[in-house]
Amino acid sequence: MGLGVSVGGKQVPNALKRFATSLATSPEEAYVPLRKTPELFSSLLRDEWLAPTLMEVVAAAREGKMHPGLKKEAEGIYSFELFTPKFCRALLDEVDNYFETGLPVRRPNSMNNYGLIVNEIGMKPTITELQQSVLLPIAKLLWPKIGAAFHSHHSFMVQYRSTEDAGLDLHTDDSDVTFNVCLGEEFTGAGLTFCGYMGAHDHRHFSYAYQHEKGRAVVHLGSRRHGADDIQTGTRRNLIIWNHNMQHRQSREYAMRMYDYQQESGPPDKRCLSFTHDRDYPLYKDYPPGTEDNSKRAWCPPPAACYDTMSDDIRNSRTRGPVKKKT
Numbered sequence: 001m002g003l004g005v006s007v008g009g010k011q012v013p014n015a016l017k018r019f020a021t022s023l024a025t026s027p028e029e030a031y032v033p034l035r036k037t038p039e040l041f042s043s044l045l046r047d048e049w050l051a052p053t054l055m056e057v058v059a060a061a062r063e064g065k066m067h068p069g070l071k072k073e074a075e076g077i078y079s080f081e082l083f084t085p086k087f088c089r090a091l092l093d094e095v096d097n098y099f100e101t102g103l104p105v106r107r108p109n110s111m112n113n114y115g116l117i118v119n120e121i122g123m124k125p126t127i128t129e130l131q132q133s134v135l136l137p138i139a140k141l142l143w144p145k146i147g148a149a150f151h152s153h154h155s156f157m158v159q160y161r162s163t164e165d166a167g168l169d170l171h172t173d174d175s176d177v178t179f180n181v182c183l184g185e186e187f188t189g190a191g192l193t194f195c196g197y198m199g200a201h202d203h204r205h206f207s208y209a210y211q212h213e214k215g216r217a218v219v220h221l222g223s224r225r226h227g228a229d230d231i232q233t234g235t236r237r238n239l240i241i242w243n244h245n246m247q248h249r250q251s252r253e254y255a256m257r258m259y260d261y262q263q264e265s266g267p268p269d270k271r272c273l274s275f276t277h278d279r280d281y282p283l284y285k286d287y288p289p290g291t292e293d294n295s296k297r298a299w300c301p302p303p304a305a306c307y308d309t310m311s312d313d314i315r316n317s318r319t320r321g322p323v324k325k326k327t
């Protein structure tokens, strides 16, 4: 960083930045005077930022209808145009501007070293507005029970580069319904691999390969196993919105999900294996360098859910106990 940070194209001296920061009680507050595009913090519902077909998709969803703009990619996986390229650029520039300030950055989860929780830079209210007016009607149409209401969200940006985090191991989200929108930039590789639902007999069987497109959101249940394939070239950055439905989380179905775990119907597909979660990973693949210790914390499949041909060594190996989702 040089003499100061750029705010709205103007240089703000470090002394001013230090002064604002000293008055603030949180990084979010300290960032208020340093914002690059203040509109991102007042409302995202602007014509120049929303894809032209979005409001038609939402209006149809409110009437219980599937608009052609809402594409079924595969069972339980849908996509639609959400943001314009202009919005994608504005959000990426905002995140970069935040990084430049040197204010503290909390990473979105244990598996991600370069992203940022956008709720924590002040975007929580505008994402809540987007959630309630755009995402919720779509989720309600697709999953009438799990998507019936959203009470909170965890929203963050993920970033992949071949020299940094190249991909993301297979996992489920601590989310009831996940919206994942690609902000760019240019890249090859970095697709999204989908497998089955946690606790289903085909949890670790391949189901779909999704290719991200700038501005387009893919939506799925958090309980669906998925992971980001390694990026080959360029940078991919996505905005991820994990939506929580507290009524669903208090339901009997949710409480019973680990007891209702089905036996796996056969060995896993290699592309659905997780080096973080799977006890049988080393039977099929070598651990990526530095991740060998994961075997101690792996839990999947739980002993009662092992496929018939699972070796006794692995079947009887210790698990780390109850299943925890990615945090």
Ligand SMILES: O=C(O)CCC(=O)C(=O)O
Binding pocket: 158, 168, 173, 180, 192, 226, 227, 228, 238, 240
């Ligand atoms: O990079 C992606 O598209 C997926 C990211 C993801 O699944 C997550 O952060 O939970």
Ligand SMILES: [Fe+2]
Binding pocket: 171, 172, 173, 226
């Ligand atoms: Fe995820």
